[in-house]
Amino acid sequence: MSKRNGRGLSAMIAQRLARCRRKIKACGAGAFLISNQNDYFYLTGFTGEESAVMITPREVHLITDGRFTEEIKAEVPWARSWLRRGFLNDEIVKACKELKIKRLAIQSGCITVGDHAELKKRNKATRLISAAPIVGTMRRLKDDGEVAAMRKAIRVAEDGYNAMLATIRVGETELEMAARLEYEMKRRGASSPAFPTICAEGPNAAVPHACPGLRRVKRGSAVLFDWGAKVGRYCSDLTRVVFVGSIPSKLGEVYRIVLEAQLAGIAAVKPGRRMCDVDAAARKVIADAGYGDYFTHGLGHGLGLDVHEPPSLSFRSKEQLEAGMIVTVEPGIYLPGVGGVRIEDDILVTPTGGRILTKLDKTLRGAVI
Numbered sequence: 001m002s003k004r005n006g007r008g009l010s011a012m013i014a015q016r017l018a019r020c021r022r023k024i025k026a027c028g029a030g031a032f033l034i035s036n037q038n039d040y041f042y043l044t045g046f047t048g049e050e051s052a053v054m055i056t057p058r059e060v061h062l063i064t065d066g067r068f069t070e071e072i073k074a075e076v077p078w079a080r081s082w083l084r085r086g087f088l089n090d091e092i093v094k095a096c097k098e099l100k101i102k103r104l105a106i107q108s109g110c111i112t113v114g115d116h117a118e119l120k121k122r123n124k125a126t127r128l129i130s131a132a133p134i135v136g137t138m139r140r141l142k143d144d145g146e147v148a149a150m151r152k153a154i155r156v157a158e159d160g161y162n163a164m165l166a167t168i169r170v171g172e173t174e175l176e177m178a179a180r181l182e183y184e185m186k187r188r189g190a191s192s193p194a195f196p197t198i199c200a201e202g203p204n205a206a207v208p209h210a211c212p213g214l215r216r217v218k219r220g221s222a223v224l225f226d227w228g229a230k231v232g233r234y235c236s237d238l239t240r241v242v243f244v245g246s247i248p249s250k251l252g253e254v255y256r257i258v259l260e261a262q263l264a265g266i267a268a269v270k271p272g273r274r275m276c277d278v279d280a281a282a283r284k285v286i287a288d289a290g291y292g293d294y295f296t297h298g299l300g301h302g303l304g305l306d307v308h309e310p311p312s313l314s315f316r317s318k319e320q321l322e323a324g325m326i327v328t329v330e331p332g333i334y335l336p337g338v339g340g341v342r343i344e345d346d347i348l349v350t351p352t353g354g355r356i357l358t359k360l361d362k363t364l365r366g367a368v369i
Contacts, residue, residue, distance in 0.1 A: 013043070017044075023134045024131075027132065030056065031054050031096075031103075033054050043055070047075060051064035054104075060079040061079065062079045062082065089119060092119060107135075108131070116128065140302060141322060149231065152232065153190070154357050163187075168217060168244070173213070174201055174213050178198070194228030202223075203339055205241070205339045218244070225242070227239075234304060240367070258332060259364070265329045266347060266356065267281070273321050275314055276315050279314055280315065299315075301313060322349065
């Protein structure tokens, strides 16, 4: 165990920790245990995995192991570190006892039933209480630095896609195209894809989350790509459909409808607007065209450190949009045995409406390669 001084604590991290502490105090806890990796990265900047962070009114306690000593020095020299030699729960119990924590708020959605039972059994002096999604709520609104990071992730994804698109040849498999797209993103600075790349040719695109396989591109193919880049730990998420040489008449009709629906959804993005109402604006276009039964998912989702994070731009949600959120808008129509069309952009909610951060062409003419 080693104690660090306050050097290196950035103003941004200090502000986030202060907001978090106010929320911890409001829920009546003496400390907050954060076990979700992206959440503790957001609050501290620490990048190590299989760790936890405990926030008390005056200190930040990092519970990790010896693999991350260099990361501790570089990223969180101001935190008090507890280097475990055994299991993570052993060190959490040790820290709670030494710090005399009476009430510990936990992330109930991020801790297993087994871990909860073990912590409760081994330290009866500390009461575990389920906290509201404290960090998740904070992460919904992006600051200027986060928006800049996500713009970079979008540019990397778009440039990688354009590079891949220029090399598509008849006879290539879905797996080959997906692999080359991920390679081109990494060449441009992505640490990884934001999620496993979807590349679906022909009828495979009727499955919204199709896995790339051995289907080959042919003349007249429609190919759906859903991909994103992770840059500086932040994600982008885009979807486009391309037509190889010519546009199948049925999918050309569907493409126009999906694009109209997407533009209607983006136009509905405004602070104070309910998520379900934004969804409805796009869904009505598809339903009025007779394809309502073939739009089988919500309109979009929040985007940031995770590729899917709150809020949910869904017909089920009556939450309201707020300036600073970044959401996807991605309506789709999926016709079994024929194919599917989905068009997706990343949208920043501003005080006056939605700003499209993605720049790729999505006209029907531009979709032909």
